[in-house]
Amino acid sequence: MSGVLRKAAITGHPVSHSRSPLIHGYWLKKHGLEGEYGRLDVPPEDAERFYGNFRDAGLIGANVTVPFKEIAAKACDWLDEAASAMGAANTLWLDENGRLCGANTDGLGFLGNLDQLAPNWDENSGTAVVLGAGGAARAIVWALISRNYTTVHIVNRTREKAEKISDEFGAGTVAHDWDNLGTTLAVADVLVNTTSLGMTGKPPLEIDLSNLPAHTLVNDIVYSPLETDLLKLAAARGNPTVDGIGMLLHQAVPAFERWFGERPVVTDELRTLALKDLGVIA
Numbered sequence: 001m002s003g004v005l006r007k008a009a010i011t012g013h014p015v016s017h018s019r020s021p022l023i024h025g026y027w028l029k030k031h032g033l034e035g036e037y038g039r040l041d042v043p044p045e046d047a048e049r050f051y052g053n054f055r056d057a058g059l060i061g062a063n064v065t066v067p068f069k070e071i072a073a074k075a076c077d078w079l080d081e082a083a084s085a086m087g088a089a090n091t092l093w094l095d096e097n098g099r100l101c102g103a104n105t106d107g108l109g110f111l112g113n114l115d116q117l118a119p120n121w122d123e124n125s126g127t128a129v130v131l132g133a134g135g136a137a138r139a140i141v142w143a144l145i146s147r148n149y150t151t152v153h154i155v156n157r158t159r160e161k162a163e164k165i166s167d168e169f170g171a172g173t174v175a176h177d178w179d180n181l182g183t184t185l186a187v188a189d190v191l192v193n194t195t196s197l198g199m200t201g202k203p204p205l206e207i208d209l210s211n212l213p214a215h216t217l218v219n220d221i222v223y224s225p226l227e228t229d230l231l232k233l234a235a236a237r238g239n240p241t242v243d244g245i246g247m248l249l250h251q252a253v254p255a256f257e258r259w260f261g262e263r264p265v266v267t268d269e270l271r272t273l274a275l276k277d278l279g280v281i282a
């Protein structure tokens with residue numbers, strides 16, 4: 001590859017909203033590396049052909065946004081454990097034999113954020129409660145199981161979706177509808193909101209934390225606003241809390257390392273840059 005500019009990109013439809021160019025651009029500059037990270041809009045009707053012929057794109061790798069993560073995973077010759085478990089890849093690269101490889105780093109982003117901001121949070125991994133059963137919830141359930149959480153309660157408005165995730169991950173995961181929330185909170189060591197409730201422009205997350213043990217770590221993956229009502233409520237009763245912006249930044253770490261050969265760090269400077277770019281802070 002020497003002499004050839006290493007290029008990667010965010011691929012999907014749409015890609016204009018993605019903060020990945022900002023994150024990877026920051027690290028390329030920080031590490032003084034020659035390389036490029038751009039945006040590549042892939043029209044839906046072209047997605048299967050594009051990922052199936054990724055070698056022709058002139059990229060060493062790519063990120064993949066919704067709704068193409070499943071198509072990208074199917075096009076891969078090799079998948080890491082998370083992408084294989086989820087049937088969805090958000091990170092692609094070509095190996096030395098030209099094989100297309102895929103990873104799913106969403107769960108790693110969740111873990112990296114908690115590892116950085118709440119060290120040893122998983123020391124006595126016991127019971128976790130995950131609110132929501134969408135794409136992010138699936139990655140987080142995978143991540144919690146990878147850290148040996150023995151029971152993961154998945155609580156969702158549409159119980160069938162929680163059951164689908166529970167069926168996929170099997171023993172140790174339990175699906176609930178919202179009515180069971182109070183009971184599950186009483187046994188939670190970790191509580192994660194993965195619904196869009198509480199996000200700017202969305203309905204509030206109405207939750208009664210009176211059953212929550214004092215030690216329970218509360219994480220909201222919604223990052224706009226940064227300090228959600230859930231985090232405020234939890235902090236006011238003394239629970240440890242972690243906000244969601246770090247998950248977005250940490251999911252990019254393994255991808256950057258894979259493409260450009262150096263492991264980057266999620267700094268406060270990068271957090272501030274991303275939050276400003278997102279309009280979350282002035």
Ligand code: NAP
Binds near residue numbers: 131157196197203221
């Ligand atoms: P998704 O697949 O669309 O899932 C949305 C979830 O929110 C579902 O469980 C849905 O319940 C629930 N929900 C939506 N409106 C609701 C309402 N009015 N009442 C009750 N539940 C409601 O979305 P996603 O990709 O998982 O993302 C979810 C949130 O996480 C978004 O706010 C996203 O911005 C954030 N996120 C953050 C990061 C990060 O890096 N920090 C990464 C990914 C996602 P139903 O199944 O009943 O519809």
